Structure formats: structure tokens, C-alpha cells
Amino acid sequence: MYHRGSSFGRPKLRSRVGTECTPSERDFRARARAEINPVTDAFRRRYFPAATAADWNDYRWQLRHRLTSMRDLSRVLVLSTAERAALADPQRAFAVGLTPYYASLIDTTDATTALRKTVLPQAAEFRRGAGERDDPLAEDTHSPVPGIVHRYPDRVLFLVTDYCPVYCRYCTRSRLVGGNAGFGMNRAQWLQAIAYIERTPVIRDVLISGGDPLVYTDDMLDWLLSRLRPIPHVEIIRIGTKIPVALPQRITPGLAAMLRRHHPLHISLHVNHPAEITAEASSACRRLADAGIPLWSQTVLLRGVNDDIEIIRALMHALLTIRVRPYYLLQCDPITGSQHFRTPVAKGIEIIRGLRGHTSGYAVPQFIVDLPEGGGKVSLVPDYCTGRSGDDLVFRNYEGVDGYRYPDPGGADPGLM
Numbered sequence: 001m002y003h004r005g006s007s008f009g010r011p012k013l014r015s016r017v018g019t020e021c022t023p024s025e026r027d028f029r030a031r032a033r034a035e036i037n038p039v040t041d042a043f044r045r046r047y048f049p050a051a052t053a054a055d056w057n058d059y060r061w062q063l064r065h066r067l068t069s070m071r072d073l074s075r076v077l078v079l080s081t082a083e084r085a086a087l088a089d090p091q092r093a094f095a096v097g098l099t100p101y102y103a104s105l106i107d108t109t110d111a112t113t114a115l116r117k118t119v120l121p122q123a124a125e126f127r128r129g130a131g132e133r134d135d136p137l138a139e140d141t142h143s144p145v146p147g148i149v150h151r152y153p154d155r156v157l158f159l160v161t162d163y164c165p166v167y168c169r170y171c172t173r174s175r176l177v178g179g180n181a182g183f184g185m186n187r188a189q190w191l192q193a194i195a196y197i198e199r200t201p202v203i204r205d206v207l208i209s210g211g212d213p214l215v216y217t218d219d220m221l222d223w224l225l226s227r228l229r230p231i232p233h234v235e236i237i238r239i240g241t242k243i244p245v246a247l248p249q250r251i252t253p254g255l256a257a258m259l260r261r262h263h264p265l266h267i268s269l270h271v272n273h274p275a276e277i278t279a280e281a282s283s284a285c286r287r288l289a290d291a292g293i294p295l296w297s298q299t300v301l302l303r304g305v306n307d308d309i310e311i312i313r314a315l316m317h318a319l320l321t322i323r324v325r326p327y328y329l330l331q332c333d334p335i336t337g338s339q340h341f342r343t344p345v346a347k348g349i350e351i352i353r354g355l356r357g358h359t360s361g362y363a364v365p366q367f368i369v370d371l372p373e374g375g376g377k378v379s380l381v382p383d384y385c386t387g388r389s390g391d392d393l394v395f396r397n398y399e400g401v402d403g404y405r406y407p408d409p410g411g412a413d414p415g416l417m
């Protein structure tokens with residue numbers, strides 16, 4: 001179990017989050033040159049007129065100016081009555097936070113728009129739907145030491161922080177992140193987690209997540225990666241992050257140069273909507289890809305946000321253009337208060353059917369359901385096999401045309417495959 005409410009905690013953690021460090025000369029020059037997309041720049045000039053382009057492009061400035069309260073949000077958004085009520089509701093346990101940059105991507109007046117629904121609370125998040133749990137994947141019961149979830153045989157999840165630049169209302173770890181449950185990590189806990197990985201030789205893959213690991217300073221991340229990399233049985237390290245789309249200013253040349261020293265390193269990017277694919281996100285991903293880091297996407301299927309073939313297709317195409325390989329389309333986990341976000345499982349299969357064959361295979365993610373109680377991920381695909389005829393299997397193709405035969409003498413009945 002996690003050691004919630006331990007004496008280790010968020011104040012110490014905060015000091016490691018990179019809000020106050022002196023930037024390197026190289027990063028400063030890169031910031032001053034960095035592009036700001038026109039919509040975001042108009043937002044900056046209107047709502048943060050004192051911020052120079054260099055300020056805006058400094059991730060530390062962005063973190064210092066996160067919008068975390070009704071007062072902050074109402075300065076840049078016309079809040080609906082329902083949003084105000086949800087923000088003020090004493091039942092609200094999950095923190096609110098978004099960077100000024102991310103706020104520039106959401107509609108400032110319309111509370112029904114896609115990205116806005118993912119980061120602004122709604123009354124529905126206070127209701128527990130059927131089958132919903134605070135820890136739907138039973139991560140806490142698969143935690144041998146604080147910060148480690150060991151659910152699959154050969155890989156572990158290493159949760160290194162409870163802090164994110166943007167808090168997603170459907171977050172599977174809302175029980176832990178945003179200051180909930182006093183979960184935080186410091187170097188002593190990291191050492192305990194690293195020691196577990198060292199003494200467990202079946203672990204060949206470490207996924208660093210949280211919270212968002214890239215909120216740490218380059219030095220802290222370098223320290224962490226430098227301790228994981230020499231472990232002989234750790235073949236790959238992955239980082240799960242939303243920062244390239246939520247705080248792309250964090251992907252500095254210095255960060256990319258540091259990360260490339262720790263290959264083989266992969267990054268899983270949490271991205272849900274084409275509106276997140278901006279010039280800034282593109283630059284961030286280019287910097288990471290140029291550092292030789294394979295980039296993979298993870299998209300949560302969300303009702304009223306992206307549960308539409310055209311939106312998912314546009315997102316997958318956009319990801320490929322910024323060198324991110326579409327990887328997972330995830331059914332929203334049954335986290336407490338997420339019923340309003342969850343689609344029927346059939347919707348995900350319908351979306352995959354609308355992509356497969358209709359666009360490049362590279363643009364087709366796997367549709368995944370993460371089974372409750374720690375059952376693990378299963379991939380669901382549309383069923384194209386309609387039966388057997390003698391030695392042939394019979395298929396329907398991607399256009400819905402029936403009757404394609406594939407020779408399969410002695411093969412299994414489709415129902416048994």
C-alpha cells in the first residue's frame with residue numbers, strides 16, 4: 001500500500017519541481033526564439049499583458065502562473081453557473097489546475113467545448129456511478145513499496161510525483177495526484193523504489209509516471225534516470241507525460257539533451273484532442289524525436305470530447321505529422337465520478353472500425369480496456385471474421401463487403417480462436 005500522509009511529502013516535493021531554477025544560457029536563447037501560435041499569443045496579450053514572449057515561453061513562469069482557483073479561472077474564462085457551483089462545491093476533492101498556455105487552447109466562453117470539459121469540474125464528478133471505484137485498477141494492492149505498482153510480470157509503474165501542470169477530471173489516479181491522500185515522493189522514497197527494481201530481476205521495463213514526471217528539474221530527472229539506467233535487467237525506460245501538450249515550454253533543448261543520455265528511453269504522450277496539437281506541441285515533440293526518443297500516444301476516449309470518428313482520425317493524423325506514433329485509445333477507467341465521461345465499449349470498437357482500412361495502419365491505435373481489479377489491459381478489435389465454410393474462413397472487409405474467403409484447412413472454428 002502507499003504510505004499516505006507520511007512525513008515525506010509535498011512541501012519537499014515542491015522544492016524539486018522546477019519553478020525557481022536559474023535557466024541555462026542555451027535554454028534562455030531557445031525560449032526567446034520559441035514560437036507562440038497566434039491564438040495563444042492573442043490570449044497572452046489580452047490576459048497576461050505583462051508577460052513577455054520570453055516569460056511565456058519559460059515553463060517556470062507557466063508553472064508559477066497556473067490557474068488553480070475560481071478567482072484565477074474567472075479572470076480568463078466566462079465561467080458558467082454550473083462550473084462556478086462545481087468549483088465552489090465542498091465535495092470537490094480533486095484539485096483544479098491548468099497552465100496559462102493550456103488555458104489559451106480552451107474556449108473562454110463556451111463551457112460545453114471539448115478541452116474545457118476535461119479540465120473544469122462538473123457536478124457529475126461528485127456522483128459515484130455503478131461499478132466506479134477510487135482505485136479501479138487496484139494499483140494500491142499491487143504496490144510492494146511506495147511509488148511502485150507491480151501488476152504485470154516484467155514491468156513496473158514508478159509513480160514519482162503527485163503533481164501535474166494540468167489536472168484531468170477523468171484521471172485514474174485522482175486519488176493520489178493534486179495533493180490528494182498526501183501522496184508525494186522524495187529522494188528517500190525514490191531510493192526505496194529503485195532498490196525494489198534492483199532486487200527484482202524480472203523487471204525489464206520501467207514506466208515512470210505520476211503525476212507528470214517532467215515537472216522535475218533536469219537535474220532531478222537526470223539523477224533518477226542515472227540510477228535506473230545501470231540496473232542490468234532494466235532494458236527500457238518509459239516516461240508517461242502530458243507535458244508536451246500541456247506545458248510544451250518544458251521541453252527545452254537542455255531537457256532533450258539530458259534525456260538522450262539515457263537511451264533506450266521511450267515517451268508515452270497523453271493527448272486527447274486535435275486542439276492540443278499546436279505549433280508549440282509540434283516543436284516539443286520534434287525536440288524529443290530529434291533526441292532519438294520514440295514517441296507513442298495514449299488517448300482516453302471521452303464522451304462529448306473525442307467520441308467521434310472524425311475527431312479521432314484528425315488527432316491520429318496530426319500525431320503522425322508531429323512524429324508521434326498512435327498507440328492506445330483507452331476506454332475511460334471506472335474512476336469515481338467519471339460516468340459522464342464514459343462511452344459504451346462499442347463506441348471504441350466502432351471508431352477502430354472507422355479507421356482500419358480507411359486510413360494508414362500507422363494511424364490506427366489499439367483500443368484498450370484496462371480491466372478492473374488489476375486484470376490488466378485487453379485489446380478489442382472489430383470482428384471481421386463471419387464464419388467458416390469448409391476449409392475456408394469467411395470475412396467481411398473494411399468496407400463491409402461480405403464473403404471474402406481465406407484458405408485455412410484444419411484451422412479452428414472462429415468462435416474458438
Ligand code: SF4
Pocket residue numbers: 163164166167168170171172173174177210211212241242270
Ligand atoms: S496528466 Fe495524467 S496523471 Fe495528471 S491529471 Fe492528467 S491523467 Fe492524471
